[in-house]
Amino acid sequence: MQHDFGALEYVVRWLVSLALVLGTYNPYAMSYYHWVSFYPGQVPMKLTVGVALLILHIVAVIAGVRSLGLIGIGLLTALFASTAWILIDVKVLDIEDPRIFALTVLVILATVYGVGLSWSHLRNRVSGQVDSTDVTQNSPI
């Protein structure tokens, strides 16, 4: 096979999504949001980085909406949220701490991004079907 989508490819997408989401905002004060909010100056660089982040977010969201659909995104969010619930139940996660709570939500978002970027590949590998987008008509997604 020339082309296999394995665990490594998924992990790469997940790590990139994590870097994207947590780089945009994280509760530990080391993010684009905090850079813009609390450090004056460097306006052109902030603008450029902001536009780049926006583009990456749009790419990830559109890839997810195209390959998973709203039903898939809903199911995955429910799955990861209940996984977080297991971790809370066995006291691995302590969401009394608002920073941990925010981090949990962001990691769930990043994981959904990661699966959204991977699902078309996975579907193609499992069933041989190809996801496509009809770009003839100017569809909103």
Next chain:
Amino acid sequence: MPRLDTNPPLKLFRLLFLRWLLAAFLVFGTYNPSGTSYYHWVAGVPELSPTQITTGILLLALVVAVLRMAFMSTGYFGTAALALTVLMGILFAAGLGLFEFEDVSFTTYTIEAILSIVVGVGVSWSFIQKRLSGERDVLRTPP
């Protein structure tokens, strides 16, 4: 980079067997009469634990994904044809004298086995069609 126009030979047995295993795992894992299944795990529990709910959502998501793949590639006609083929296979085996027709009884196991074969072949069918005729099954954005 992968090319869309290559047509390598299929390992047909491996293809069908792996996808049938996936379908059988989902079908029998959700419910089977032996007493070890997701249904038996959650039935009769006064309050669902987080693990049970998570497993349920995971199972639901996998069933939705796999059934959609299978149904998208075979459709109503293909599903009916596959089920009929399996039933005719049973009839054919009875006609060959492998077993008496009176001995055939449709238990839950039989029906689940037929279902898993139909879903397993349905998931594999896009590969087979691509190899046979070069036509690919293409999906538009789901709802």
